[in-house]
Amino acid sequence: MSYGALDASKSVPTQNIMNCIDAGTENCPCYLAVTGDCLVCSRLQGKHYCDCEWHGVCIYNEFIQGNRKVNNPRQDFEAKIVSKKLYKEDLVVYVLDVGKGFAMKAGRPGSYLFVKARGASGFYDIPISVMKSDVEQGYVHLAIKVISTKTKALMQEEEKLLVRGPYRNGIQGLSAILAKRKKETKTLIIAKGIGIAPGILINQALMAKDHIDMIIDTEKISDELVSDYMDDEAQSAIGTIKYMALADEEAEQVMESMMRVKGYDNVILLVSDYYIEKLGALTKRILPSANLAMSNNFHICCGEGLCGSCTVDIPGGKTIKMCKCQFHSKSSL
Ligand code: FES
Incomplete structure (x- = not known):
């Protein structure tokens, strides 16, 4: 698919046309700061000066003050399956007990979670959009269309699922x-x-x-x-x-x-x-x-800007990680 906002990046620095969805949140600085690949901060890209367009709390300062560590890394946890309703042979809705705090964060539009069956390796992680967040109960509702290996493995679970998130850039x-x-x-x-x-x-x-x-x-x-x-x-x-x-x-x-x-x-x-x-x-x-x-229909595999499965190359030899980037422009198309 062609994004007009990407063509616009020929002539301007990427941070002028896009933001990182996690910048300034409880998950910032992230793994990319540790390796000098922050999408926003020029200091955390290895430069000796600041030329970022970021208007929030200084990410570089947060990183140094935080002992050069990832802030609040998202971790897998077991969520009890409260209900599992089969709407079709290949369409199921899981209601998971994730706790009130998590459900509140997952209620932001565009949120998705990585989900896999217990005991499954990291290869089985699959991003699933949050369909409903019930903060009072501490539940999230996930609709899953069964397509292939990962989703078929999820269908076997009746008691608990492994969940990681929430991620914001859906x-x-x-x-x-x-x-x-x-x-x-x-x-x-x-x-x-x-x-x-x-x-x-x-x-x-x-x-x-x-x-x-x-x-x-x-x-x-x-x-x-x-x-x-x-x-x-x-x-x-x-x-x-x-x-x-x-x-x-x-x-x-x-x-x-x-x-x-x-x-x-x-x-x-x-x-x-x-x-x-x-x-x-x-x-x-x-x-x-x-x-x-x-x-966001890009192939999302890690959600952290690490694996490269969601990247697109843009004019000027730059690479954009679509699991983290949000365009500034009013219309991305
Ligand atoms: S999904 Fe892994 S880098 Fe974007």
Whole structure:
């Protein structure tokens, strides 16, 4: 997929076009600071001067004061399976007891966890979007589409899963949507298949303030799952929910008409790269000033900026780690 924000990086330093999602959080400085590969801090990239654009607490100072260690590294822990509901042969929802503090952190839109079966090696870690966070109970709800070895191994577990996280970068471009809040912000969420899982979490976080419309393509998932999680509270907070197959000819016309009539401030695309390109272009044509966010569909393997599976090479020979980077620009496409 082509990102316009990456092309813009030909002429400017990368830190001018993107941030690290973990910068300034409880997980900063991270492993990249230790090896001189911090995505933000020029001192922690081996330079002898500071030219970073970071406006938060100085990462270099935190690193030195913290004895040059990783701050609060994320660790695997066992989470009890509170319930396991099979919606289809290949679609299951686990409710895990992770504790209230963890559930609260995992409630941030775009959060995902690494999950694996007990006793499985690190090769089996799989990133799964948080679908719902229940802070009162200390539970998180994870929808898992069974595809291959890793997800099949997860399906065997009935008592506990090994969990690590939460990680924050499941959605690209969400920072702009979360940062600037005005009253009655109008948001459109378009989700296809398992993309509904992060969509439900966004809805949970924004429904108190935003007017939210949703377009849902339930191909490969289950209507029952959607109705279980778009409960009465969520339904009443949402303006319109439309169910449609995005591949249908008339789908684009319906979306175009909704965009023209409602004039959304935000559009969030939780779909495959094919539909991100297609619907991203539609959004930019109809709503050029809207904030656009999209699911982070890069192959995420460690989530820590270490393994390189999510990297893209950009003009100028730079490499961007998409598990950590958030673009500054209003629209990443
Ligand atoms: S997922 Fe490993 S570097 Fe991004």
